[in-house]
Amino acid sequence: MISILNAVLFIILAPLIGGLIAGIDRKITARMQGRMGPPLLQPFYDVAKLFEKENVVVTPSQNYYVLSYIVFIAVSGALFFSGGDLLLVIFAFTLAHIFLVLGAYSTNSPYSFIGAERELIQIIAYEPMIILSAVGMYMVTKSFFVSDIMNSPIPVIVYLPGIFIGFLMVLTIKLRKSPFDLSTSHHAHQEIVKGVTTEFSGSGLGKIEIAHWYENVFLLGFIYLFFAFNPVIALAAIIVTYLIEIFIDNTFSRVKWQYTIKSAWIVAGTLGIVNLAVLYYLSGVMG
Amino acid sequence: MSYMKKSPWIMHYDASSCNGCDIEVLACLTPLYDVERFGIINTGNPKHTDIFVVTGGINEQNRAVVKNIYDQIPEPKVVVAVGICATSGGVFRECYNIMGGIDKIIPVDVYVPGCAARPESIIDGIVTALGVLEKKRQLMKEPAGKTDVTGGEKK
Amino acid sequence: MIDLVFLIVFPLIAAVLLLVVSKDSIRDALVKISALLIGIVSLMTLFLYYNTGALYFPVGYQQVSQIIFLVEVFLALFILYLGIKYRKSLAVVLILVQLGLLAYFEMFCSEALHAVQNLFIDQLSIIMALIIGIIGSAIAVYAVGYMGTYHRNHPEVQDRRRTFFFMVFLFISSMFGLVFSNNLIWVFLFWELTTVCSFILIGYSRSEEAVNNAFLALVMNLLGGIAFAGALIYLAGIDPSGNLFEINQLISAGQALAIVPAVLISFAGITKAALMPFSSWLVGAMVAPTPVSALLHSSTMVKAGVYIIVRFSPVLSGSFEGLIIAMIGGFTFLLASAIAISQSNAKKVLAYSTIANLGLIVACAGIGTYKLVWAAIMLIIFHAIAKSLLFLCVGTVENRIGSKDIEDMAGLIVRMPKIAVMMFIGIAGMFLAPFGMLISKWVAIEAFIDAPFGIIFVTILAFGGSITVLFWSKWMGKIISITQYGKRVEGNIRSEKWFVLYLLTSLTVLVCLIFPLISSVLIEPFVLSVYGFTTRLAQDNIMIMVMMLFLLMIMPLSMLFYRNGAKELPPYMGGRPTTPDMKFAGSMGIVRESSFSNYYFEQYCGESRLLMAGTGLCLGLILIGATLLLGVIV
Numbered sequence A: 001m002i003s004i005l006n007a008v009l010f011i012i013l014a015p016l017i018g019g020l021i022a023g024i025d026r027k028i029t030a031r032m033q034g035r036m037g038p039p040l041l042q043p044f045y046d047v048a049k050l051f052e053k054e055n056v057v058v059t060p061s062q063n064y065y066v067l068s069y070i071v072f073i074a075v076s077g078a079l080f081f082s083g084g085d086l087l088l089v090i091f092a093f094t095l096a097h098i099f100l101v102l103g104a105y106s107t108n109s110p111y112s113f114i115g116a117e118r119e120l121i122q123i124i125a126y127e128p129m130i131i132l133s134a135v136g137m138y139m140v141t142k143s144f145f146v147s148d149i150m151n152s153p154i155p156v157i158v159y160l161p162g163i164f165i166g167f168l169m170v171l172t173i174k175l176r177k178s179p180f181d182l183s184t185s186h187h188a189h190q191e192i193v194k195g196v197t198t199e200f201s202g203s204g205l206g207k208i209e210i211a212h213w214y215e216n217v218f219l220l221g222f223i224y225l226f227f228a229f230n231p232v233i234a235l236a237a238i239i240v241t242y243l244i245e246i247f248i249d250n251t252f253s254r255v256k257w258q259y260t261i262k263s264a265w266i267v268a269g270t271l272g273i274v275n276l277a278v279l280y281y282l283s284g285v286m287g
Numbered sequence B: 001m002s003y004m005k006k007s008p009w010i011m012h013y014d015a016s017s018c019n020g021c022d023i024e025v026l027a028c029l030t031p032l033y034d035v036e037r038f039g040i041i042n043t044g045n046p047k048h049t050d051i052f053v054v055t056g057g058i059n060e061q062n063r064a065v066v067k068n069i070y071d072q073i074p075e076p077k078v079v080v081a082v083g084i085c086a087t088s089g090g091v092f093r094e095c096y097n098i099m100g101g102i103d104k105i106i107p108v109d110v111y112v113p114g115c116a117a118r119p120e121s122i123i124d125g126i127v128t129a130l131g132v133l134e135k136k137r138q139l140m141k142e143p144a145g146k147t148d149v150t151g152g153e154k155k
Numbered sequence C: 001m002i003d004l005v006f007l008i009v010f011p012l013i014a015a016v017l018l019l020v021v022s023k024d025s026i027r028d029a030l031v032k033i034s035a036l037l038i039g040i041v042s043l044m045t046l047f048l049y050y051n052t053g054a055l056y057f058p059v060g061y062q063q064v065s066q067i068i069f070l071v072e073v074f075l076a077l078f079i080l081y082l083g084i085k086y087r088k089s090l091a092v093v094l095i096l097v098q099l100g101l102l103a104y105f106e107m108f109c110s111e112a113l114h115a116v117q118n119l120f121i122d123q124l125s126i127i128m129a130l131i132i133g134i135i136g137s138a139i140a141v142y143a144v145g146y147m148g149t150y151h152r153n154h155p156e157v158q159d160r161r162r163t164f165f166f167m168v169f170l171f172i173s174s175m176f177g178l179v180f181s182n183n184l185i186w187v188f189l190f191w192e193l194t195t196v197c198s199f200i201l202i203g204y205s206r207s208e209e210a211v212n213n214a215f216l217a218l219v220m221n222l223l224g225g226i227a228f229a230g231a232l233i234y235l236a237g238i239d240p241s242g243n244l245f246e247i248n249q250l251i252s253a254g255q256a257l258a259i260v261p262a263v264l265i266s267f268a269g270i271t272k273a274a275l276m277p278f279s280s281w282l283v284g285a286m287v288a289p290t291p292v293s294a295l296l297h298s299s300t301m302v303k304a305g306v307y308i309i310v311r312f313s314p315v316l317s318g319s320f321e322g323l324i325i326a327m328i329g330g331f332t333f334l335l336a337s338a339i340a341i342s343q344s345n346a347k348k349v350l351a352y353s354t355i356a357n358l359g360l361i362v363a364c365a366g367i368g369t370y371k372l373v374w375a376a377i378m379l380i381i382f383h384a385i386a387k388s389l390l391f392l393c394v395g396t397v398e399n400r401i402g403s404k405d406i407e408d409m410a411g412l413i414v415r416m417p418k419i420a421v422m423m424f425i426g427i428a429g430m431f432l433a434p435f436g437m438l439i440s441k442w443v444a445i446e447a448f449i450d451a452p453f454g455i456i457f458v459t460i461l462a463f464g465g466s467i468t469v470l471f472w473s474k475w476m477g478k479i480i481s482i483t484q485y486g487k488r489v490e491g492n493i494r495s496e497k498w499f500v501l502y503l504l505t506s507l508t509v510l511v512c513l514i515f516p517l518i519s520s521v522l523i524e525p526f527v528l529s530v531y532g533f534t535t536r537l538a539q540d541n542i543m544i545m546v547m548m549l550f551l552l553m554i555m556p557l558s559m560l561f562y563r564n565g566a567k568e569l570p571p572y573m574g575g576r577p578t579t580p581d582m583k584f585a586g587s588m589g590i591v592r593e594s595s596f597s598n599y600y601f602e603q604y605c606g607e608s609r610l611l612m613a614g615t616g617l618c619l620g621l622i623l624i625g626a627t628l629l630l631g632v633i634v
């Protein structure tokens, strides 16, 4: 059921696609702000530069955590694209993020520390919704395996509109977009300097950036699952979704963490659960 | 091929400037000048920084800070002194608490004169700094021990 | 059968010996030898019985039943005495009620009883026996060293180590008795024995707090005991011949007959497993020396509670009462996890996490489909190992740095690297993929979807699961943060402590590696024999999990690569020059020390608030359950 080829393809291609998406993102963002913006390939330049720089650390062990972070992000993404079990993918994904958080903790720096705490808050804000999404997909397609959900002719989105909206909500958190870019941000400086990434430099920071690309591709792949019955619509949906995210990013200012977790949980708790309950009821009615 | 020149991340520190130069530095980020065209990002975190942009003439209170930030920037790094205060102390030169120029504390690579320095000249200064940055990177790759990259050069 | 009897009787003999022996060195040796023997014999049961299915052994009833009655009366009188001595009226009232029930039972019901197949062993019993025999006795060995240090550090506490070890081994003995007894009257005896043992052990230091908490534990468990006694009387009432006292017969008698005793006994299980609203006794129990907490939380006591509910889950399955029990478990899981966020005392975090996990086990067992029972048993195994490891780590740290506050554990990796790594593994075992607890949670999610009213539990798991991530990771973060100024204080920890810690750490990892084996040899046959179906993880997933585990194990090797070469700089402190111990000159030149502490979300997760909510909610559920039950009886 698991396709090794897809896994390998993901590991090779995802950084390229992810970097390109980041480039397009920055370009569009700049245009929205009336600027010209950086070259399309700027994210690649940035990362390449980071690898040319000296890797200054507070403690050598932080390198280990970052390495584990990127490895497990790649593993969970590869697992996803090779058609593995969705829940396992989510758990591996959480594991990867815990490594990032631990890396930040290990430096014993005040800014990293706050960043780590906020990252944890973000994790608990989005995780229930992602698990409920997986559960919803199972209820519709009767399988947790991505490969089955992919090949299912059922238009998942029709059954899971509430879940989808909830997923979009946490997607903003996951993509580190304003208003939920609490723990670290791609733009300018903010109140906690750079949050989790404060103490990372050079190749360490470069790895975090690449891991983030992996992550984005994986998340967009997740959107694909909602529309898997028709690849064209799915691609269109991904593009539209991402554009909406960029728009949100540019129109909202950052909120407090209290608001982040409350809103994410309320959305997950109402839309997600109501959606699931309806499905549950329907499946009961229709046998 | 080197990417050092394509992605300079700067950190801007106000070492007791009158805020005139600071506003000009920030003006560079506005849509009119948009330094992100060159991949320049204002990071605010020394550990992510390539180019350290300092305004003002440094006083007793912040000399240790300037030194500390400079020390925390990973190699290769360059320092750009923006405004005449940062270059020599400017009108504040004779003040009892002013060091008189960044280069009293840390090695400076590029001086951008002006009171206040215009955005165009700031951008020009940073682009000049890119050349220095690239040179330092090459020095870094050479067998260690010979070169002291922190020394920098004066223009 | 002889080995079963051995496992019950031998710890008893060891206990009596330990009570008699007064010389430290002899006692230490005796504890170690007995622990070793118990461990070996419990392993033997695995090899002897893993493929025999459920075996039942007749044991003469008449001879034993008199003894049992006498022991029970003695226990009751003992509690009565203590209750009067310490003026705990509630305990006195409850024990009188129980004594009354016992007397009634003995006078009117026991005449005709002749349950024959009094001992039995099946795969679930084997699993429990292994947990008790290996983890329980490992904790006993650990306690040898711990109690020495404990008494050095707490001169105000009277040295009653003889009683202590007597109780520990009595505890182990009664746990074995509990899981091997097929006769509910026997189970009840051992049940009461564990209650009394925990009561004495919690009150070990005899400080006012300890005595109060001991009585709290006693009162709550007596409530359960009364329900248990009620179940016995009810059973005697519906079947005077006493066949139904045999657990296997009772379960196969079907829901209609068995639901009332099953629910009453499950209620007893809920009190023993410290689910809300009875959670406070387990939290209070941490006044006891740490090995006692480890024992209560991992291999004994609370596990007896969940064991009995898992036993009866085929009866509960599909009934409305079962749903209510499961909901009590589910809400306990959610709320106790949330409370754990607000705690900084490591033992309290562990206590609430135990309560949460027991809640989850009960939720699985209450719904009781075959997949959920599989998950529940997995949870019991993984939880026992990881939790005992964590308690013992915390105990070691406490003895060394004099605090069990998580904030004081900052930089533990520098100060006590080995303990910190073990603690790290233990914590990872509690919530991270691909470690044990997560596997069970995963299966539980999948299984709940297909179960009746499962959607409630899936939601609870989705939210509760992410909450656990928060409180564990912030603890992890605290211990691994590198404080440059930390000094190593790990020297002269006694070797048997190390041995136990290493044993439990390797078990935590090992069980994750071989869980497919455990599943196919023990859990699947058990589930199959009870339900006629069984479940397991998909082969692909197991492969991936094993790969992940290996990846996790080789990753730390990268540290060797990173260790040298990199330039090290102090953390960024807003440009302030900082000394290595994180002191900096603040404004006006005053030297300040930087320190940071975790978020505790008091305003959302405050203990008293959530506890109140949980108590109300679960009490309400219990009342509904009681009404339903009354309806059935009447």
Ligand code: SF4
Pocket (backbone or CB within 6 Å): B017, B018, B019, B020, B021, B022, B055, B056, B082, B083, B084, B085, B086, B090, B091, B114, B115, B116, B117
């Ligand atoms: S150079 Fe002029 S504008 Fe700039 S800081 Fe000095 S006084 Fe202000």
